[in-house]
Amino acid sequence: MTVRLPVLVSLLVLVGCAADRPAAPRPSTPQLTAAPPPAPAPAAPEGIRLPRTFRPAAQRVWLTVIPSAPGFSGRTEIDGTLDSATDVVWLNADALEVGAAAARVGTEEVRAEPVVRQDERMALRFPRALPAGPVTLRLEFRGTQFTQEDSGIFRQQSGGDWYAFTQFEQTDARRAFPCVDEPAAKIPWELSLRVPVDLTAVSNTPVATETPAGEGMKEVRFRQSRPLPSYLVAFGVGPFEVKEARAAGRKRVPVRIVAPRGRAHEAAWAARVTPEILEGLEDYFGIAYPYEKLDVLAIPFTVQFGAMENVGLVTFRETLVLTRPEQDRVERRRAYAKVAAHEFAHQWFGDLVTAAWWDDIWLNEAFATWMETKVIERWAPAWGIAAERVEQRNEAAEADALVSARVIRQPVHTYDDVKNAFDSITYQKGASVLRMFEQWVGAETFRRGIQRYLQVHADGNATARDFLAAISEASGRDVAPAFDAFLDHPGVPRVQASVRCGAGGATLELAQDRWLPAGSTGDGAGLWQIPVCTRWSTRGKEQSRCVMLDAPRVEVKLEERSCPDWVLPNAGYAGYYRLQLDPAWRARLARSGKLSDAERVGLLGDTDALVRGGVIPRSEGLQLAARHAGSREHHVLEAAIRLATVREDFLSGRLGPAYAAWVRKVFGPHARALGFRPKPAEDDEVQLVRPSLAGFVARRGEDPVLIAEARSLTEAWLSQPRSVAPEVRSAVLTTASQLGGRDLHQAFTQRLDRTADVDSRDWLLEGLASTRVPELLDDNVALATSGRLNPREISKLLVGGRWKEVAPPADSAIGRSRMLTGVDRTWDTLVTLMPRGGLSRFLALAGLSCSADERAESERVFGPRAKSILGGPRRFALALEKLDLCVTQRTREVPELEKFFPPPRPSRSATGG
Numbered sequence: 001m002t003v004r005l006p007v008l009v010s011l012l013v014l015v016g017c018a019a020d021r022p023a024a025p026r027p028s029t030p031q032l033t034a035a036p037p038p039a040p041a042p043a044a045p046e047g048i049r050l051p052r053t054f055r056p057a058a059q060r061v062w063l064t065v066i067p068s069a070p071g072f073s074g075r076t077e078i079d080g081t082l083d084s085a086t087d088v089v090w091l092n093a094d095a096l097e098v099g100a101a102a103a104r105v106g107t108e109e110v111r112a113e114p115v116v117r118q119d120e121r122m123a124l125r126f127p128r129a130l131p132a133g134p135v136t137l138r139l140e141f142r143g144t145q146f147t148q149e150d151s152g153i154f155r156q157q158s159g160g161d162w163y164a165f166t167q168f169e170q171t172d173a174r175r176a177f178p179c180v181d182e183p184a185a186k187i188p189w190e191l192s193l194r195v196p197v198d199l200t201a202v203s204n205t206p207v208a209t210e211t212p213a214g215e216g217m218k219e220v221r222f223r224q225s226r227p228l229p230s231y232l233v234a235f236g237v238g239p240f241e242v243k244e245a246r247a248a249g250r251k252r253v254p255v256r257i258v259a260p261r262g263r264a265h266e267a268a269w270a271a272r273v274t275p276e277i278l279e280g281l282e283d284y285f286g287i288a289y290p291y292e293k294l295d296v297l298a299i300p301f302t303v304q305f306g307a308m309e310n311v312g313l314v315t316f317r318e319t320l321v322l323t324r325p326e327q328d329r330v331e332r333r334r335a336y337a338k339v340a341a342h343e344f345a346h347q348w349f350g351d352l353v354t355a356a357w358w359d360d361i362w363l364n365e366a367f368a369t370w371m372e373t374k375v376i377e378r379w380a381p382a383w384g385i386a387a388e389r390v391e392q393r394n395e396a397a398e399a400d401a402l403v404s405a406r407v408i409r410q411p412v413h414t415y416d417d418v419k420n421a422f423d424s425i426t427y428q429k430g431a432s433v434l435r436m437f438e439q440w441v442g443a444e445t446f447r448r449g450i451q452r453y454l455q456v457h458a459d460g461n462a463t464a465r466d467f468l469a470a471i472s473e474a475s476g477r478d479v480a481p482a483f484d485a486f487l488d489h490p491g492v493p494r495v496q497a498s499v500r501c502g503a504g505g506a507t508l509e510l511a512q513d514r515w516l517p518a519g520s521t522g523d524g525a526g527l528w529q530i531p532v533c534t535r536w537s538t539r540g541k542e543q544s545r546c547v548m549l550d551a552p553r554v555e556v557k558l559e560e561r562s563c564p565d566w567v568l569p570n571a572g573y574a575g576y577y578r579l580q581l582d583p584a585w586r587a588r589l590a591r592s593g594k595l596s597d598a599e600r601v602g603l604l605g606d607t608d609a610l611v612r613g614g615v616i617p618r619s620e621g622l623q624l625a626a627r628h629a630g631s632r633e634h635h636v637l638e639a640a641i642r643l644a645t646v647r648e649d650f651l652s653g654r655l656g657p658a659y660a661a662w663v664r665k666v667f668g669p670h671a672r673a674l675g676f677r678p679k680p681a682e683d684d685e686v687q688l689v690r691p692s693l694a695g696f697v698a699r700r701g702e703d704p705v706l707i708a709e710a711r712s713l714t715e716a717w718l719s720q721p722r723s724v725a726p727e728v729r730s731a732v733l734t735t736a737s738q739l740g741g742r743d744l745h746q747a748f749t750q751r752l753d754r755t756a757d758v759d760s761r762d763w764l765l766e767g768l769a770s771t772r773v774p775e776l777l778d779d780n781v782a783l784a785t786s787g788r789l790n791p792r793e794i795s796k797l798l799v800g801g802r803w804k805e806v807a808p809p810a811d812s813a814i815g816r817s818r819m820l821t822g823v824d825r826t827w828d829t830l831v832t833l834m835p836r837g838g839l840s841r842f843l844a845l846a847g848l849s850c851s852a853d854e855r856a857e858s859e860r861v862f863g864p865r866a867k868s869i870l871g872g873p874r875r876f877a878l879a880l881e882k883l884d885l886c887v888t889q890r891t892r893e894v895p896e897l898e899k900f901f902p903p904p905r906p907s908r909s910a911t912g913g
């Protein structure tokens with residue numbers, strides 16, 4: 001097939017590439033005109049925003065996209081208004097070559113000179129001032145379809161075919177076409193794609209016309225969209241196969257799953273549940289799904305996002321959407337439903353109503369995170385999603401305990417700020433704070449406020465002010481001051497609680513400050529208005545009450561005459577604060593047996609934080625974990641395992657075997673009863689529990705029975721993959737590899753080279769990453785930089801799971817040390833292999849470290865490089881703070897562990913006495 005790019009008639013200008021961005025290739029024969037002597041460039045606007053002079057009203061884009069070709073070309077027209085007369089108009093553009101540019105004012109065409117900048121902006125300079133009023137800008141350009149990036153327009157191969165995709169959030173629409181690339185610029189878009197005739201093109205809206213364009217090409221024109229910010233524009237081009245789902249919602253919109261060629265049959269689950277989830281959301285919002293259709297598009301791999309809420313064309317990492325039927329598992333099915341609920345919730349929150357600027361991005365992300373659990377709770381009550389909400393709270397509070405943590409509504413002035421705005425503070429803390437205030441004002445009142453907010457701002461932008469006004473109006477009280485304290489101040493509060501019983505009955509004493517773990521350099525002062533809802537029981541009779549904790553100390557009368565059996569001053573753990581009950585009441589609560597699963601997850605999570613933070617002794621933490629070792633609910637059991645997990649670094653000498661014996665004793669009976677092999681007719685919960693529990697007891701408890709089982713299943717999987725249940729493959733391969741040697745490592749590597757199946761590759765990579773043999777870890781670095789892995793796989797092999805997860809190889813000192821050396825040695829290669837925003841993942845190697853030596857090494861490796869990583873400076877600061885806190889914890893905790901695991905006394909029986 002031949003590719004003909006449009007002939008650019010005038011100056012070709014390479015528009016701003018940030019220093020670490022790959023430049024678009026220059027065309028082989030650029031037709032540079034003899035330029036007049038350059039006039040001085042217009043003064044750059046400050047910060048990263050464009051000047052307000054030009055306000056766009058609608059944009060049309062024509063692109064020629066051939067997925068098998070490295071470049072693309074296009075032209076665009078932007079209708080808008082000039083607020084005042086000017087001879088310079090600013091737009092965003094990055095890694096684009098801009099050719100002819102002009103403005104149409106009335107019937108007159110005024111040629112413009114595009115002026116290069118290095119900061120993702122470009123100026124159109126006109127020979128004379130254009131008058132205030134309507135104007136249409138016209139530009140021709142060409143750019144790169146990236147292969148290592150998963151942003152802008154990028155292309156990937158699947159099954160030997162090339163596909164092109166887009167990812168524009170946060171600020172990468174500007175790499176596809178010049179535009180006003182800011183969330184407040186919400187305008188209708190009209191997209192036309194010129195693509196090879198045998199390919200399918202999808203975008204935000206249905207196809208309007210498809211016409212032959214000659215030379216093996218066709219032109220696919222899509223209908224004009226409702227007003228959208230540029231970051232929500234999206235398309236895909238390739239030999240897709242489509243699975244139709246049923247029409248959904250009040251307007252019966254068509255729903256489809258768009259998969260790579262030949263793989264639509266892997267989308268059965270997605271096709272079944274997508275319409276149901278969409279309808280659940282419609283119900284809650286009381287507003288019909290706002291767009292004309294919904295396509296779910298599977299992307300082979302992504303690094304910097306898992307899914308994206310593009311209007312009408314929601315993209316997902318393939319593993320969430322597609323799975324061979326014989327490899328499907330409960331966990332994956334639930335993951336799709338939850339992520340889908342999140343992305344579809346954005347169609348209202350974020351898409352229909354958009355945050356005005358990136359500092360209010362929590363309005364999108366906190367909402368979608370909160371709504372995801374809300375809609376799943378109604379749709380699949382058996383999934384125990386309330387416990388997951390508390391897991392999110394635990395995760396947020398963990399991040400928020402750091403002094404270098406952001407605030408939810410952090411000012412955004414730089415691209416680093418934009419990147420960092422998408423973190424667990426925005427998502428999980430935001431969601432947890434929403435949940436707390438939902439409980440405070442009442443679920444139905446809160447819902448009315450949300451519906452009002454969406455109706456008033458539909459197709460427009462909004463800010464935190466607008467949202468809080470809507471909730472205040474619905475609830476009849478001003479929620480803003482209490483809410484603001486959580487939005488604009490860093491940190492998670494700690495509520496210390498105790499009960500005073502006497503002749504006058506029972507009084508609950510509450511005190512607040514900022515939760516900071518021992519060793520923190522932060523200031524513990526802090527005053528929030530915290531809604532505290534307390535549940536308690538007196539002689540078997542349960543009661544509850546909510547109060548506003550708005551002073552440093554507050555007393556609440558619980559009972560006139562008697563003393564409660566137990567109190568829980570965080571009912572449902574819906575409150576966003578760490579709860580520290582005094583020891584006697586902690587013991588009563590632990591013994592009560594009256595907590596919901598969600599509350600157990602909260603109690604275990606808070607105890608874990610308070611143990612690591614030096615407030616509760618490790619021994620008490622281990623005992624509480626042991627109480628829950630038999631739990632059959634997977635959230636509770638996983639929380640118990642987290643609390644029972646002592647870092648390997650802390651267990652030198654005899655402590656290692658002593659800890660392993662404890663794990664076997666406490667968790668072993670449950671784990672061995674389940675084993676790694678499924679039994680007939682097990683429910684979902686058992687399938688979810690098995691891999692974490694059996695894996696934990698095998699790896700950390702060194703349980704010989706489970707290890708033997710993992711080894712034999714690994715061999716079975718290598719010769720006959722279907723013989724091993726899909727949900728345990730990761731746990732089994734990881735266990736076998738941690739205790740295995742070179743032969744197994746080689747077997748995994750050879751299998752990896754032969755398999756294209758994404759799931760199998762993930763399992764193999766997790767297995768490879770789990771080795772503890774130094775030379776094999778070095779082999780992993782060589783494999784990661786060999787060019788045989790995609791960027792997501794590279795990060796998995798070198799760092800392990802996600803940023804917050806402690807997974808091999810980063811869970812052991814030897815793993816971290818070898819990977820850090822490897823990353824240092826191969827940095828220049830990694831920069832060429834990873835997306836620019838993906839390099840920050842390697843900083844996790846520092847954040848999971850726990851010694852002065854590791855700190856020095858991390859500073860040597862990352863210190864000079866963090867500045868060149870997008871979002872790097874803040875993430876490196878967070879990583880070092882975590883490292884320092886861990887060093888403090890280690891110093892304190894090792895003697896405690898020595899005490900908890902006393903040396904065995906000389907045995908009398910051994911000497912025959």
Ligand SMILES: [Zn+2]
Pocket residue numbers: 309342343346364365368
């Ligand atoms: Zn989101």
